[in-house]
Amino acid sequence: MAFVVPVLMGVAQLLFFIFIFLLLIDGLILFIPTKNIFARRDTPDRLSNGDENPISIYLENHYRFDIILQIIDEIPFQFQKRDLLFETGLNSFESQIIQYQLRPTKRGEYNFGAVNVYVKSPVRLLKRRFQFSQDKMVAVYPSFLQMREYELMAISNRLTEIGVKKIRKIGNSQEFEQIRQYVQGDDIRKINWQATARNNELMVNAFQEEKSQAIYCLIDKGRVMKMPFEGLSLLDYAINASLVLSNIALYKQDKAGLMTFSDKVGQTVQAEKRPGQLTKILEILYKQRTRYQETDYEALYVNTKKLIRQRSLLVLFTNFETVSSMRRQLPYFRKLAKDHLLIIVFFENTELRALLNKPSVTTEEVYLKTIAEKYFYEKQQIVKELGQFGIQALLTPPQKLTVNTVNKYLEIKARGML
Structure with missing residues (x-):
């Protein structure tokens, strides 16, 4: 403006020198x-x-x-x-x-x-x-925060807050512990009359819940487990659920083990309940990667037959999109179920469910919904066909995998199925 109105030149120069002075002051107090x-x-x-x-x-x-x-x-x-x-x-x-x-x-x-x-x-x-x-x-x-959350809730009996169901025990899955003196309130059906006669006082048989059952998580690392959901792959969901399940099994005094496989069997951790077992499982799970190969269930069966001699609960994390893909592996599942209690855990496609719930307007939307219904029906058919051969099946959305897997384990424990 001073070029247009020369009288402003003095004001402009004064302001310029004030600016330089403030700049120097700012530099000194900041940088010295x-x-x-x-x-x-x-x-x-x-x-x-x-x-x-x-x-x-x-x-x-x-x-x-x-x-x-x-x-x-x-x-x-x-x-x-x-x-x-x-x-x-x-x-x-x-x-x-x-x-x-x-x-x-x-x-x-x-x-x-x-x-x-x-x-x-x-x-x-x-x-x-x-x-x-x-x-x-x-x-x-793998998600140790989720593991601790479940552990704390199991200790405080608050697992129901995150969806874990309370299941009534069925049958008698107890093993003998000791003979002790009768205390008021004990079940009179457990009185040991021979010990009572010897001791001249009422004696009862004490039992404890049957423990130390072997629980193995079998994790498929084939290409079907690479599918993403909310940023995590299905393999990562399976790994997180396996860590939580192993921790709950150890808390329940069972033995936790692990086996990974894809086109060949990977690392195996024998089921134990010794100190450090969970840390060992955690370190193995940390290193697992998808191998982008077709899964070899025959190799899984052969190695399971060789390495797991005791009847165990096998929780198999995998995925099937069609009935035909499951039927190709059914002979190996039936062989595994003959020696062990087998649970096959696979994933519901939540995007298909969202598509089914969405109203169809155009011809293209009707066509897409029809295809979605076909795939949704196939998943349900897989569950039914596995059940016909006595194989437990769990179809679950990925975000509910951990809760549903823990529920299934607790149900099996309560019913004494193992």
């Missing part, structure tokens, strides 16, 4: 102190796959004035987040914790980078960057 900001990222030692994991950034302001902060955290590339920016204010000599959550959807190693903190003084003309090297590798394990 060297370590007036401290930041630290706190992460768990390992992350839980498919769960929201808490991450926190701890900040300290050592400046003698209030500041405005922008924090950019360099999180692992697997999360595909480029806009993780936090803005906050911090008073002089004050500390603050910023918390956020990350949900990984793949197991493996995740590398965190630096924590970048951009500081503005009250002048707000310059911005200074502090970079805190927080390079750290964090392993993403």
Whole structure:
């Protein structure tokens, strides 16, 4: 404006020198102190796959004035987040914790980078960057958070809150423990008359629930388990459910084991209930990957026959889309069911169900709905045909896999079927 109105030139020059003076002041108060900001990222030692994991950034302001902060955290590339920016204010000599959550959807190693903190003084003309090297590798394990949740609820008898049913025990699956003195309230049908005669006082037989039954999770790693659902593959859902089921089985004093397979049998953990068994299973599950091959059920049967001698509960996690694909494997399932109690767990296609519930208007929508009904019916037919041969089948949506699998296990325990 001073070129048009020359009288303004003096005002413009004055404002320019004021601006330069403020710029120098801002630079001095921001850059002359060297370590007036401290930041630290706190992460768990390992992350839980498919769960929201808490991450926190701890900040300290050592400046003698209030500041405005922008924090950019360099999180692992697997999360595909480029806009993780936090803005906050911090008073002089004050500390603050910023918390956020990350949900990984793949197991493996995740590398965190630096924590970048951009500081503005009250002048707000310059911005200074502090970079805190927080390079750290964090392993993403199967869902141990979900495992702990189920464990805590099992201990406090609150499993019904997350959908686990309370099932009445049927029959008598108890084993003898000891002979002890009669106490008022004991079942008189359990009086041991021979011991009573010897001791001249009432004695009763004490029983305990039959325990130490072998529970094996058989996990299919073939290409059918690569299908994604809400960010997780079906294999990851099966791995998370296997970890929870193994933990519940050990809590119930049963023996937990594991076998993985695809075109060939992978790693096997013999069913035990010794300390460290769950950690061993967790480490094996952490390393599992889809092999993108056709599953060889004959190899599974041969190895099961060779390695699992005791009658056990076999929970087989796999997937079938058609009756014909199941029938090709039915001879091996029947052989497995002859020596063990076999449960085949496979997945409901929730997108098909959503399509079935959606009203059809156009010809194309009617056609798609007809095809969806065909595939939906085939899944139900698989359950019926397996039941005809005495094979337990569990058809479940992926998000309800863990609850439904635990329910099935508890039902079998309650009914004394093993």
